[in-house]
Amino acid sequence: MTQTHTITVEPLGREVECREDQTILDACLRSGVWLPHSCTHGTCATCKADVLDGDVDHGAASTFALMDYERDEGKLLPCTACPRSDVTIEADIDVDESIEVFPVQDYTGTVIELTEIARDTVRLVIGLDREIGFNAGQYLKFQVPARDGLPAVDRTWSIASPPTEPRELEFHIRNVPGGRGTDGWVFGGLTLGDTVSVSGPYGRFVLKTDDDRHAILVGGGTGLAPLKSMIRHALEDGAYDGRLTLYQGARSREWLYDVEFFRSLAGEFPDQFTYRPCLSEETAGEVGSDASAYGYGMVTDVIATDHATLNGCAGYLCGPPPMVDAALKTLMGKRLFPRDIHREDFFNEGDKATGGVRSPLIKR
Numbered sequence: 001m002t003q004t005h006t007i008t009v010e011p012l013g014r015e016v017e018c019r020e021d022q023t024i025l026d027a028c029l030r031s032g033v034w035l036p037h038s039c040t041h042g043t044c045a046t047c048k049a050d051v052l053d054g055d056v057d058h059g060a061a062s063t064f065a066l067m068d069y070e071r072d073e074g075k076l077l078p079c080t081a082c083p084r085s086d087v088t089i090e091a092d093i094d095v096d097e098s099i100e101v102f103p104v105q106d107y108t109g110t111v112i113e114l115t116e117i118a119r120d121t122v123r124l125v126i127g128l129d130r131e132i133g134f135n136a137g138q139y140l141k142f143q144v145p146a147r148d149g150l151p152a153v154d155r156t157w158s159i160a161s162p163p164t165e166p167r168e169l170e171f172h173i174r175n176v177p178g179g180r181g182t183d184g185w186v187f188g189g190l191t192l193g194d195t196v197s198v199s200g201p202y203g204r205f206v207l208k209t210d211d212d213r214h215a216i217l218v219g220g221g222t223g224l225a226p227l228k229s230m231i232r233h234a235l236e237d238g239a240y241d242g243r244l245t246l247y248q249g250a251r252s253r254e255w256l257y258d259v260e261f262f263r264s265l266a267g268e269f270p271d272q273f274t275y276r277p278c279l280s281e282e283t284a285g286e287v288g289s290d291a292s293a294y295g296y297g298m299v300t301d302v303i304a305t306d307h308a309t310l311n312g313c314a315g316y317l318c319g320p321p322p323m324v325d326a327a328l329k330t331l332m333g334k335r336l337f338p339r340d341i342h343r344e345d346f347f348n349e350g351d352k353a354t355g356g357v358r359s360p361l362i363k364r
């Protein structure tokens with residue numbers, strides 16, 4: 001039987017039991033003990049904490065996110081570290097009152113929709129065996145089955161539907177050539193009626209519903225997914241009083257999706273919601289009669305042109321890490337403070353091998 005150890009989490013003084021084959025973050029989140037985290041696979045460094053006592057195996061922590069000297073100094077990434085004795089850790093826990101803590105649980109899902117919605121992009125809808133509680137913006141982990149002699153792995157995809165639909169969850173997934181979860185599974189044989197194993201909810205990229213500032217939401221590619229959950233929750237469920245402006249970035253119209261859906265929402269909530277789809281590699285001339293419906297250039301250029309200042313707004317950025325970094329700089333250049341910017345970087349296994357640590361300016 002796998003041995004179990006006691007993890008003491010300071011400064012909370014909470015104790016949780018953790019198996020030797022389980023990460024410390026997983027044990028804490030399943031016990032309802034909130035620790036800061038973002039990617040949950042050892043790439044972003046958000047969860048970095050101190051080992052005050054005991055031994056851990058650092059597992060698959062990226063050497064960029066947890067450098068050798070930090071390991072020697074007694075740091076760990078709870079999202080990859082497994083205990084080898086009883087362990088005491090000290091984490092930088094800033095409890096955010098607007099995030100409800102839903103303990104992580106395992107669920108079984110059935111694929112009820114798998115549709116191509118844009119180039120190399122699918123909408124996946126799964127029906128769960130029971131309801132799940134989550135905050136708009138959070139994500140699930142999917143177990144990608146073992147295949148061709150390779151072991152099962154976890155992959156993370158953001159929930160695009162609102163928390164008020166707790167049994168039928170929508171996801172937007174972009175194919176990554178050579179990727180185990182996308183090329184090798186979702187785009188490589190997954191089909192209607194298949195059973196999937198998922199766990200969650202994870203993440204702290206969450207719509208702050210206790211706020212009413214103008215929210216600038218910027219999504220590149222499938223980075224739209226958690227923003228769609230937030231926007232639907234804000235508007236359809238009346239969860240947010242402030243204005244929302246969505247910037248959806250894509251190279252050309254063939255990469256954009258849900259355009260009609262957001263146009264229709266903007267028509268329904270004209271005082272609260274503005275929709276700005278942006279094309280970086282297509283010109284107004286190429287678009288033709290519908291040209292005025294789009295912004296042109298990088299999404300960051302369109303934001304910069306639209307606003308003299310964003311002072312007093314809140315930012316939500318999501319998608320490929322380079323786009324998130326560029327949008328962060330643009331928002332800060334428009335006088336948004338780092339503390340008012342929330343980001344979700346879609347790191348993958350390639351990023352873990354080559355770097356990918358987030359800007360230390362942004363803790364959320």
Ligand SMILES: Cc1cc2nc3c(=O)[nH]c(=O)nc-3n(C[C@H](O)[C@H](O)[C@H](O)COP(=O)(O)OP(=O)(O)OC[C@H]3O[C@@H](n4cnc5c(N)ncnc54)[C@H](O)[C@@H]3O)c2cc1C
Pocket residue numbers: 038039139155156157158159171172173174175176177178179180181182183184203222223225226344345346347348349350351353
């Ligand atoms: C919090 C979070 C939420 C996310 N939400 C979404 C979402 O809603 N939608 C979405 O489309 N994506 C999302 N992602 C990204 C998603 O989790 C996957 O990373 C992505 O789908 C690719 O997975 P994959 O298994 O197909 O590719 P991976 O197996 O991770 O491979 C990715 C690329 O890296 C290369 N690679 C793999 N291993 C190595 C290695 N050791 N060294 C060098 N290169 C390597 C592969 O060849 C491939 O090109 C999210 C990521 C995070 C962190």
Ligand code: FES
Pocket residue numbers: 036037038039040041042043044045046047048065077078079080
């Ligand atoms: S959450 Fe641990 S490194 Fe990203």
